[in-house]
Amino acid sequence: MGALQPIALASSLIVDSDAGASKLVDAVQSGSSPKPNLEICAAPPTSGAGVTSIFEPNSPPAREIRDLSYLVLGICLAIFIVVQGFLVLAIVRGVKAARTAKDNPTTTSSEPQQVYGSVPIEIAWTVIPVIVVFVLAMVTIRTIRDIDATTPPEGALAVTVIGHQWWWEYRYTVDSGSALAEQTTLVVTANELHVPVGRPVSLRLESADVIHSFWVPRLAGKTDLIPGHTNHLWFNAEQAGLYLGQCAEYCGTQHAHMLLRVYADEPAAFDAWLTAQAAPAVEDPLVARGRAIFSEYACLNCHTIAGTSAGMFGPNLTHLASRDTIGSGTVALTRASLRQWIDDPDVIKPSCNMPSLKLSADELDAITDYLMTLK
Numbered sequence: 420m421g422a423l424q425p426i427a428l429a430s431s432l433i434v435d436s437d438a439g440a441s442k443l444v445d446a447v448q449s450g451s452s453p454k455p456n457l458e459i460c461a462a463p464p465t466s467g468a469g470v471t472s473i474f475e476p477n478s479p480p481a482r483e484i485r486d487l488s489y490l491v492l493g494i495c496l497a498i499f500i501v502v503q504g505f506l507v508l509a510i511v512r513g514v515k516a517a518r519t520a521k522d523n524p525t526t527t528s529s530e531p532q533q534v535y536g537s538v539p540i541e542i543a544w545t546v547i548p549v550i551v552v553f554v555l556a557m558v559t560i561r562t563i564r565d566i567d568a569t570t571p572p573e574g575a576l577a578v579t580v581i582g583h584q585w586w587w588e589y590r591y592t593v594d595s596g597s598a599l600a601e602q603t604t605l606v607v608t609a610n611e612l613h614v615p616v617g618r619p620v621s622l623r624l625e626s627a628d629v630i631h632s633f634w635v636p637r638l639a640g641k642t643d644l645i646p647g648h649t650n651h652l653w654f655n656a657e658q659a660g661l662y663l664g665q666c667a668e669y670c671g672t673q674h675a676h677m678l679l680r681v682y683a684d685e686p687a688a689f690d691a692w693l694t695a696q697a698a699p700a701v702e703d704p705l706v707a708r709g710r711a712i713f714s715e716y717a718c719l720n721c722h723t724i725a726g727t728s729a730g731m732f733g734p735n736l737t738h739l740a741s742r743d744t745i746g747s748g749t750v751a752l753t754r755a756s757l758r759q760w761i762d763d764p765d766v767i768k769p770s771c772n773m774p775s776l777k778l779s780a781d782e783l784d785a786i787t788d789y790l791m792t793l794k
Contacts, residue, residue: 420475422546428617433772434504434618436745442503447459448585464533469722471635471636471637471663471664471665472636472637473485473488473636473637473742474488476637476638477637477638477656477657477658477662477683478637478638478655478656478657478664479565479566479567479654479655480565480638480639480640480654481636481637481639481640481654482760483562483565483566483636484566484639484640486562487558487559487562488656488782490555490558491555494551494554494555495708498551499570500690510672512692518742554736556793565641566639566653570588570650571619571621571653572619572653572655574618574619575618575619575620575621575622575646575653576591576614576615576619576621577591577592577621577623578590578591578612578614578620578621578622578623579592579622579625580622580623580624580625580633580644581625581626581627581644582624582625582626582627582631582644582666582670582677583627583628583676584628584629584670584671584673584746584772585607585666585670585671585672585673585674585676585747585768585771585772586610586677586734586746587609587610587612587677587679587747588608588609588627588735589607589608589609589612590605590606590607591605591606591607591608591675591693591696606693606696606697606735607723607735608696608735608737609735609736609742609747610680610681610734610742610744610745610747610748611680611682611742612681612682612741613681613682613684613689613692613693614656614681614682614683614684614689615656615683615684615685615689615728616657616658616659616683616684616686616689617656617657617685618655618657619653619654619688620653621627621651621652621653621654622651622652622653622654623649624642624643624644624649624650624651624652625644625649626645627646628646628670629646629670629671630643630644630645630646630668630670631643631644631668631670631677632644632663632666632668632746633652633664633666633667633679634665634666634667634679634778635654635662635663635664635681636664637662637680638656638662638664638681639654640652640653641667643668646672656681658683658702659683659684659685660682660683661679661680661681661683662680662682662683663678663679663680663681664678664680664681665677665678665679666678666679671770672769672770673768673769673770673771674766676747676748676768677747678748678749679748680744680748689751695725695738695745696737696738696741700737700738700793704710708785708789709783709785709786709787709788709789709790710789712778712782712785712786712789713786713789713790717720717791719732720732722735722736723735723736723774727775733773736790736793738793738794739752739790739793739794740752740791740792740793740794741793742789742792745757745760745762745769746748746760746768746771749767749768750767753757754787754791757790757791758783758787761776761778761783761786761787761790762775762778762783764773
């Protein structure tokens, strides 16, 4: 994990403790601006946090993009050096000519020798750019072919990604490449994508509303999610850890808080996670009142919890408490932040499309306790 270092991501606001959540709430309610903690630190210490840089790839498609970027930057640097060299040469000659004219009164011109209509120069500045563009086109086409997502490597894990304003929905179908092949359960989760290390992952990208874009720089390139059109993306995480990303297409008010968290787990850990996600929510009799309130109020119009008759408009909450964040990475998942989110989500993520239910303090405590048991 030593290679995965934390990074500050300016578009995120992470509250990583109950006290922090309370301070955020108090600051917003008082009208003052809370001091944001910009470091992505909501994941458990053992997970680490990956830098969001294309120059530190951990997947074959990302490595192809990194190599292409180095080539393009190298060619651009060479062009810059040549152009600046000619510019410096022209300046030096101009200054030298001016000094010569000043020191020699018989000189008729203070300008260096002028060249008009040079065929060699005109050929050079036409042919060289054509060659450069041709080379860039060829290597780009090769890279696109190598990372072509419509034909992912054999044995890839298939996951459907659906972009919503402003959260991510993930649908896993257990296939023949998994140790759980005998199961056919469709696992649905939200905002935190888990994948196995060393196994290709094929993403089917769809949008439920507007154009979004899936971008985790260390794993693959930016690919759009377009309403009515399906795109594809594949990657193969080579190192366990947390990989951070971002919706890379402006999609409305909370675009900046539509973060991506991809957890690359060891194969055994991933299979255990998938098995747990496929299981029904744990029923704790001590929080039966919270479950009843969840069922009675408008929560079920949007959210699904396995074992309840519920809607599909909002994120699936079956195993909510197993996640590290809420609000698509906006705040760390703690009891305090979850309670505030249920009470008035606009305090944490304005215009997030989730209404405030105006619950009493006792009802808030009961439903929060219930949701915190969904692991």
